[in-house]
């Protein structure tokens with residue numbers, strides 16, 4: 001995995017190779033490769049001179065440092081109480097139907113991962129979700145069909 | 157103590173009335189100790205939840221001897237039902253940044269961070285522009301204090317200040333033992349002042365309008381105005397700035413939908429107050445000051461609400477200490493068992509005891525505060541837990 005090696009070098013050049021550079025480096029890898037592969041974590045361990053178990057232990061602590069969800073587009077639907085009250089379930093069901101996957105899964109072509117997450121700070125406009133860094137609010141099944149439909153058709 | 161009324165005020169979100177960084181410029185002309193005295197005198201308490209007096213924190217930090225000190229703006233805002241910090245960073249970022257710079261000036265810090273929760277990454281481009289403007293001004297003013305954004309990576313517990321620091325150091329966000337406090341041993345073991353976004357914005361406004369003016373707002377126990385994030389069954393969802401000291405009755409009248417059954421004050425870490433106690437409950441006194449207020453009307457099942465909270469806690473517990481790691485799971489299984497009739501209703505009393513034990517034995521505020529919502533819901537809505 002020459003690419004991973006180069007990427008990690010590039011990121012440690014940018015953020016430093018100290019322990020406090022770890023999270024920015026891991027985030028940089030995800031921005032490029034969509035998730036943290038085993039190879040990537042081993043490479044970071046080598047670069048920062050920390051054990052691979054430490055790197056994995058840290059990464060697995062954080063919900064945005066994906067070690068499993070490989071999708072290029074990560075859909076994170078808020079499941080906390082007020083979004084739940086306002087109809088989160090029907091929003092999720094609609095997307096499960098469209099993508100033919102369940103929450104926690106990634107589509108076969110590795111474009112979409114559908115996830116639920118805790119409060120994302122948009123409670124006054126719930127139900128709310130993030131697709132990567134973009135936020136979408138006041139969701140309804142119809143609205144979500146349009147938003148996700150656009151991704152499915154136009155964003156690769 | 158209460159003024160019983162609800163007064164909407166406009167301090168924190170008031171439009172910028174002066175040139176960028178005018179507040180900072182004027183404050184830099186003042187004596188450092190005087191500024192700290194003013195913040196102490198204003199009665200301002202931290203707006204992140206714990207409510208520690210801000211001026212005192214700055215005073216202790218100023219007394220620390222160190223080659224470097226850090227200022228961290230806690231923008232991790234993960235408490236369900238809270239979104240005021242996001243709004244501050246979008247609408248009045250200069251007040252937040254000014255507050256950080258004033259803090260740096262009086263405490264002698266030279267390096268600052270905004271710890272921004274990962275969920276808010278879409279705010280970064282605008283914030284970076286604001287920081288560039290700040291840095292130009294700081295240079296002109298001769299203030300040696302730079303600010304960077306540090307992105308969180310998705311963990312509620314990282315809002316806890318020592319977990320936040322661990323996370324910045326590239327580790328799992330597991331809270332540390334206190335003492336030592338961050339103002340003694342913080343980021344990279346250096347004195348570090350951690351304050352909430354709103355605390356910094358309020359500090360800047362105290363410097364702007366003067367502490368006498370600020371003190372006119374609120375009650376003896378709770379000075380000033382405060383932002384409330386209102387969500388749930390309300391026709392007026394959003395962030396509202398209110399004078400402290402109002403009763404929950406006045407609050408529910410203003411923000412409820414006419415059918416309010418309960419209000420969760422202070423987020424999941426706070427208390428669930430039933431209608432019959434609205435008259436005697438003053439928001440902000442004895443309940444946490446994070447400002448999350450979630451309104452439930454009579455159509456809501458409080459069992460479902462509690463189940464959602466416990467799910468949240470079980471997921472967000474960092475797992476470092478047993479009472480919290482095991483306790484959150486047991487409470488969740490426990491209410492499910494009572495609801496399913498597998499356990500007798502009296503089992504609820506045992507669960508309340510367990511949550512009280514968690515308060516006494518957990519290491520950080522997460523595990524310690526589970527009992528707040530747990531006990532208040534189980535005690536006030538017992539039938540709903542059983543049938």
Ligand SMILES: Cc1cc2nc3c(=O)[nH]c(=O)nc-3n(C[C@H](O)[C@H](O)[C@H](O)COP(=O)(O)O)c2cc1C
Pocket residue numbers: 201202203204205206207208210230231232233234235312313314315316317318350351352353355356520521522
């Ligand atoms: C589990 C937990 C989560 C917290 N989350 C936040 C948060 O998101 N934002 C915040 O400002 N403070 C949060 N706090 C409080 C911080 O530990 C700390 O007290 C606060 O940032 C200090 O700033 P203040 O005095 O201005 O409130 C949290 C505390 C706990 C125990």
Ligand code: SF4
Pocket residue numbers: 313330331472473474475476477478480481518519520521522523524
């Ligand atoms: S109380 Fe919970 S969140 Fe806090 S340190 Fe213990 S396990 Fe972690």
Ligand code: FES
Pocket residue numbers: 078079080081082083084118119120121122123126128236237238
């Ligand atoms: S409850 Fe969904 S964004 Fe806060």
